[in-house]
Structure formats: C-alpha cells, structure tokens
Amino acid sequence: MTISRRNILKIGGAAAALPLLGSKAFAQTEPLKVGFIYVGTINDNGYNYAHNQGRIYLQEQLGDAVVTTYVENVPEGPDCERVIRELAQQGNKLIFTTSFGFGDATIKVAQEFPDVAFEHATGYMKADNVGLYNARFYEGRAVCGTIAGHLSKTGKAAYIGSFPIPEVVMGINALALSARRINPAFTVKPVYISTWNDPAKEADAARALIDQGVDIIAQHTDGPAALQVAQERGIVGGFGQGADMTAFAPETQLTAIIDHWGPHYLASAKAVIAGTWTAGDTWEGLKEDVVQIGPYNAKIPADVVADAEKIKAGQIDGSFKIFTGPIKDNTGTERVPAGVAMTDAELLSMDWYVEGVEQPV
The missing domain is CATH 3.40.50.2300 (Response regulator)
Known part of the structure; x- marks a missing residue:
C-alpha cells in the first residue's frame, strides 16, 4: 500500500554523489527537455504549486535552453509508472518525480532508460541515474x-x-x-x-x-x-x-x-546540460534558500x-x-x-x- 510522498525516509542527509556512466553521459547539444510529475494540482496553493513555481523558475532562468513539461494530479499508485515512462519516451532527459509514493515507479522506469536522469523528491531509493532531493x-x-x-x-x-x-x-x-x-x-x-x-x-x-x-x-x-x-x-x-x-x-x-525548489531544479538542469550530472542526495533548507x-x-x-x-x-x-x-x-x-x-x-x-x-x- 502506498502512503505518501513524504513517508519514512531512510537516508542519512546529503550523501556524496557518485559519478554516473562517465562525466559526459548526459551532455546536451539541443534544448534539454525536463519533465515533472505532481501528485496534486498546481493550483493547490501549497506543495504542488511550489514545485510548479520551481519549474517556472527553471524555464525563466534558462530560457530556450530548456523545454519543460508537467503532468498534475497523478495518484501515488500504479498509474504513476505509466506517466513517468511516457515522460521518458517523449524525450525528457531530466525527470523530477515530486511525491514519495512515486519512488518504486521511478526506480523501475529508470532501469529502462539509463540515459535519462531522474530525481525523486523526499525519497530514499537511489540508482546510478536516480538522485534524491529534499528540504528541511x-x-x-x-x-x-x-x-x-x-x-x-x-x-x-x-x-x-x-x-x-x-x-x-x-x-x-x-x-x-x-x-x-x-x-x-x-x-x-x-x-x-x-x-x-x-x-x-x-x-x-x-x-x-x-x-x-x-x-x-x-x-x-x-x-x-x-x-x-x-x-x-x-x-x-x-x-x-x-x-x-x-x-x-x-x-x-x-x-x-x-518551498523554493527553483534553485535546485536550475542546478540539476545545468549539470545535465554540461554533462556533469550525478545521482546526488541533498537535504537543503534556509541556508540554501530552498526553504x-x-x-x-x-x-x-x-x-x-x-x-x-x-x-x-x-x-x-x-x-x-x-x-x-x-x-x-x-x-x-x-x-x-x-x-x-x-x-x-x-x-x-x-x-x-x-x-x-x-x-x-
């Protein structure tokens, strides 16, 4: 049974990232496509709204260097796997899954698309191409x-x-x-x-x-x-x-x-564009301006x-x-x-x- 995006976390803070498939594995020569999946509506005036504001921030900061897509109101159940897979099939090379309950599906789809960088909010399961991020x-x-x-x-x-x-x-x-x-x-x-x-x-x-x-x-x-x-x-x-x-x-x-997710989204997108993205594990707060x-x-x-x-x-x-x-x-x-x-x-x-x-x- 899936409980929620913010279930029990089993990570120990910001762990050191490990290199992923060579430093230029995700280098971009064309606009980077970035996908987002939200558990609720972007008009909830809270958590999902804040994630979408982060997406907008990313788009504003990088302009034509990125193309962003989002899917809202995706339940934390079997259907989220389909949505994540579709985002990968559509050519998104960086995908943010923003709810804890998307964790299992993120790991599964990531195995099918090793050339795509995935980041899972508030989760605990990592892989070579799946990083984690959270806020204090x-x-x-x-x-x-x-x-x-x-x-x-x-x-x-x-x-x-x-x-x-x-x-x-x-x-x-x-x-x-x-x-x-x-x-x-x-x-x-x-x-x-x-x-x-x-x-x-x-x-x-x-x-x-x-x-x-x-x-x-x-x-x-x-x-x-x-x-x-x-x-x-x-x-x-x-x-x-x-x-x-x-x-x-x-x-x-x-x-x-x-919740000010924009700086994290910007840093991750820049890393993918530069070919330096790694599967990191961050837990940031007031100091980093994420809270x-x-x-x-x-x-x-x-x-x-x-x-x-x-x-x-x-x-x-x-x-x-x-x-x-x-x-x-x-x-x-x-x-x-x-x-x-x-x-x-x-x-x-x-x-x-x-x-x-x-x-x-």
Whole structure:
C-alpha cells in the first residue's frame, strides 16, 4: 500500500554523489527537455504549486535552453509508472518525480532508460541515474514556533498533519520546542487527516481544534482551508504551508513556510546540460534558500519579528539547531542529552513527540 510522498525516509542527509556512466553521459547539444510529475494540482496553493513555481523558475532562468513539461494530479499508485515512462519516451532527459509514493515507479522506469536522469523528491531509493532531493521544512517550523510562543494567548496550538511520518513529526516537534522556548507551558495538539489535500477535512479539523481552545493553527497539508477557518473564527493566527497563503487569509496568516525548489531544479538542469550530472542526495533548507520564510503579518510586534529573524539567521549560519538537547519526549524520558544535536539519520527516523506535544488519538 502506498502512503505518501513524504513517508519514512531512510537516508542519512546529503550523501556524496557518485559519478554516473562517465562525466559526459548526459551532455546536451539541443534544448534539454525536463519533465515533472505532481501528485496534486498546481493550483493547490501549497506543495504542488511550489514545485510548479520551481519549474517556472527553471524555464525563466534558462530560457530556450530548456523545454519543460508537467503532468498534475497523478495518484501515488500504479498509474504513476505509466506517466513517468511516457515522460521518458517523449524525450525528457531530466525527470523530477515530486511525491514519495512515486519512488518504486521511478526506480523501475529508470532501469529502462539509463540515459535519462531522474530525481525523486523526499525519497530514499537511489540508482546510478536516480538522485534524491529534499528540504528541511522543520527549520521553518522553528521560526513559526517562535512567533506562536510569543503571540498565543491560550498557550495552545494545533497542528493539522497529513500522516504520522518523520517529516511531519519533525515539524510538530520543531514547532513545540521553539514555542516552549518562549512559554514553557506551551502545548501542541496534533491531528492527522490521512491526506495531503482535502479542504473539507482541513476545515473541519480546524473548527474542532478551535472549539478546544487553540488560538494558533499550524499545518502540514497543502491548502489554505485551515487558515481561512482561522480567519473566520478570529483566532490569533496560523502559518502558510508550501507557499505564501496571505491572499486567502490576510488577517490571519502570520507568516509562511515557502518551498523554493527553483534553485535546485536550475542546478540539476545545468549539470545535465554540461554533462556533469550525478545521482546526488541533498537535504537543503534556509541556508540554501530552498526553504524560505514568507512576509510577516503587520500585526506582529517588532520584537517578535526580531526574535523570529534571530532563529532564522541562527539556522542559516549554523549557530542554532532546534533539535539540540536536553530534549525530553512527551512521557518525560530524556531522548537527547544536553548539548548534543540530533543527527540527520535520527531526524529522518523520528517517531516520537517532544515534551508539550499531546499524544494523537
């Protein structure tokens, strides 16, 4: 059974890339055709929208040197293999498969087209012509948690998640740790809706959580429905996910975590054109500009913005790491000793919640 694009990752960070079939295996003498496959619609105003903005960025930067194609709304099931194969048959020499559930199909089709470079987002299976790429979304949660800790009047936040997988658990924990740095009594209530994008489920979850006393809503789903409910109900606010969602909740979005895939897509395309592409394994964040923080709502006090910017800057220059001990889990057991920072491998297998996070039911 396929779960999702962001299922349990089994990689240990940015591994060194190995040469692929000779340094000029993918050199281009004509416009490079680049294909993208998305699990949802480019109009979801979140994850898939952000990937498509990356495609547009690539096209704008390289102009006539590339021709890009995308296929949207491809389910994480048997049909994705057909779509990936068709992209290869159409002459695309670089193909980005942007959802975790496309992993098996990517590996299978890549074996049939050894002269095509494939890159799989948030996956863990590599091959000579299949690279991996991911983003440190949790770094943005640390910034959001700082704002939540300062602004929440009830000291209670909700986190609407898709599936209880490491990527989402990391985000919940980063938000809680950062908020509790400001308010040690701060709590986070996670709710999973078992989908990445279902506006009705997201809205219903937001209403139920607000009824339970939360006044901050974070999310790891792809649309703006929860933010819109937050605005309707007049709570303190929430955070955009994947893209700036200010247009949907101008009074309520406090800031947003923006996925900026463009620089990665540009670098990969340039490497294919130059004949230097290798099957890499990257996990980039604020420092590399793959994760961005959106504009701050004007209602946020200047000192709170300054604290949020301090956390952002610290993650960029390496002076601040949110997952540094002492860290206890929500049963009171110490998980990370004082002064010790969790490794990438530990983060990518995270299946426990930090102190202050309610156990999902």
